[in-house]
Amino acid sequence: xxxxxxxxxxxxxxxxxxxxxxxxxGFRLAEDEPRPDGSRWVxxxxxxPGRGTGLLLARARGEQQRARIGDQTGGRVGFFLHTDDxxxxxxxxxxxxxxxxxxxxxxxxxxxxxxxDLYGNRWDLLQPAG
Numbered sequence: 001x002x003x004x005x006x007x008x009x010x011x012x013x014x015x016x017x018x019x020x021x022x023x024x025x026g027f028r029l030a031e032d033e034p035r036p037d038g039s040r041w042v043x044x045x046x047x048x049p050g051r052g053t054g055l056l057l058a059r060a061r062g063e064q065q066r067a068r069i070g071d072q073t074g075g076r077v078g079f080f081l082h083t084d085d086x087x088x089x090x091x092x093x094x095x096x097x098x099x100x101x102x103x104x105x106x107x108x109x110x111x112x113x114x115x116x117d118l119y120g121n122r123w124d125l126l127q128p129a130g
Contacts, residue, residue, distance in 0.1 A: 003053070005053065006043065006053065006054045006056045007053055007054075007055060007056065008055075008056045008058050009055045009057055009072070009079075010059075010060050010068050010069050011057050011058065011059055011060065011069065012059070012060060012066075012069050012119065013059065014032075014040050014042050014057060014059055016118065017044075017057045017118065018032070018042065018044070018057070020117065020118040021044045021055070021057075021117075022044070023096060024093060024096040024097060024098050024118075025081070025093065025096075025098070025117075026089075026093075027044040027045060027046050027055070028044070028045050028047075029044060030043040030044065030045045030049065030054060031043040039059060039061075040057075040059070042056070042057040042058075043056055044057060046081060052082075069119050070117075070121055071120065072121055073121070076122065077114055077122040077123065077124050078121060079123040079124070080126055081123055081125050081126065082126050082127070082128060083125060083126070083127050085127065086104065086110075086111040086126075086127035089125060090104060090113060090125060093115065093125065098115050098116075099115060099116050100113050100114070100115045100125075101114045101115060101116060101122070108129065109126075109128060110126050110127050110128040110129040111127045111129075112124050112125065112126045112127075113125050
């Protein structure tokens, strides 16, 4: 079996990002290990271990990486958070201060709303149809 295990997300601060992803999005902190170079190996998972692609939070180093914080995909939706209960997760996230950029909409592929993370990266909250 093959799968994409991790996707790197460039962040400004590890602890700030951990608070957002655990508190506002309900992710779990899967790993947080110091590295010899002073960085950390920080992995966030949206669900139980091994049930989806994790986020590797990588603190930006240098101007080139700092310029990518919040705009890793040039303004496009770059991340897709699937849910089995859109109404529940939308309400919980909105109550936690997550900024939704649109009202929920119903598409042939499911119920969806675009939101942004603490740095401005765009995400879809999506409950697939069917």
